[in-house]
Amino acid sequence: MMLLPRPARQQLPIRAVRLHREYEGTNVRIGLSAYGLAAPDIIALSRDAEAAGFDSVWIGEHVLAPQRYKSSHPQAAAAVRHHTTGHAHASVRLVDPLSALAAAGAVTHRITLATGVYVAPLRHPLQIARSACTVAEVTGNRLILGLGAGWLVEEFAALNAPFEARFRCLRDGTGIIREALGGGWISRTTGEYRFEPVQITDSSTSVPLILGGNSDRALRRAASLGDGWLSSGTPTLAEAVGLRDRLDSETARHDRSTPFRTWFRMPGADTDELRRWIDAGFDDIVIWADVVWPSTDPHRSEILAEHARRLGIGMTGGSVSR
Incomplete structure (x- = not known):
């Protein structure tokens, strides 16, 4: 039976994770971020993550892998370290995130399914809206659409997409996607x-x-256009605090009817490190999936469940006030 969309306006899904011991009662949501997994592994990861009590699964993307390229990943300018390379080499498994998440939705019931991020300027925003609408319908409105501008010049060239205009395309495209998903007729002149x-x-x-990117320009764009933001790469705790402070400053400039949520990718899956992040006030934390779910290990489900127990993850309802 197809699940029909709820009429509610852009309210971010809240599914809280309770941490044991001194963090009992603290609403903290922990998700898993994956890049380079084959589609069947994404489906399996999503099923295992839901069973273990994780809040969300995030899938990054590249459409293709150029044989040669000179483009530089913006991670250096963003002062972050990627846990895994964000590059698109021939050896990296690439998937269409929305297709993979739709399939993951068929084997799960609760977990949030998110793109982290979808390179919006590579496609027409109406096409993105069409795909996102379909995924939302078949997953019971569990989709979060994370959007980014992209950085790989050769990818844009191969797809005949406008690299120099990518930031304008992201800005205009985000508005079109939002309006198109709102229902009814839309146009642009x-x-x-x-x-x-x-x-x-x-x-x-x-x-x-939600929008990604760590630059000042990206943070301003997220605050003005998005319902939330996802960090690029893996910032240290000190860097994450700085990014959050800058985002708070930007979001304060805008009147919001719903909370602005921020997700940060945390290095590793150490319980002491997690406590430091919680003590610093972070309640939406994303861990790299391969740290806790080795895709080639036949015992990967049990390994993930053990990590969840060690981190003290258990399900509870409710919402979060930042």
Whole structure:
């Protein structure tokens, strides 16, 4: 039976994780971030993550792997370290995140399914809205659509996408996606995308839109256009505090009807490190999946469950006030 979308406006899903001992009663949500996994592994990871009590699964993307490229990943400028390379080499398994998450939704019931991030300027925003609407419908509105500008020049060139205009495309595209998912006819006569009145859906589909990127420009863009933000790479705790402070400053400039949520990728899965992040006030934390779920290990499900027990993860309901 198809699950129909709820009419609620862009309210981010809340599924809290309770930590034991001194953090009993503290609502902290822990997700898993994956890149380079084959689609069947993403499905298996999502099922195991839900069973173990994790809050979300995040899938990054590249559409293709150029044979040669000179592009530099922006991680150096962002002052972060990637746990795994964000590059698109021939040996890296690439998937379409929305297709993989739709499949993951078929074997799960609760866990949030998120793109982290989807390179929006590589496609027309109406196409993205169409795909996101479908995934939201078949997963019971568990999709979070994380969007980014992209960085791989050769990828844009191969797809005949406008690299130099990617930030404008992300800005305009985010607005189009949001309006299209809101239901009804939309059109554009100015900006990067222009089209006569069209309709993606006749009713509102709840898909929160969050943006990535650690630069000042990216933080301003997320605060003004998004429902939330995901860190790029793996910042240290000190860097994460700085990013959060900058985001707080930016979001304070805008009137918001719903909370602005931020997700940070934490290095490793150490319980003491996790406590330091919680003490610093972070309640949406993402761990790299391969740290706790080795995809080639036949006991990966049990390994993940043991990590969940060690971290003190258990399910509870409710919402979070930052």
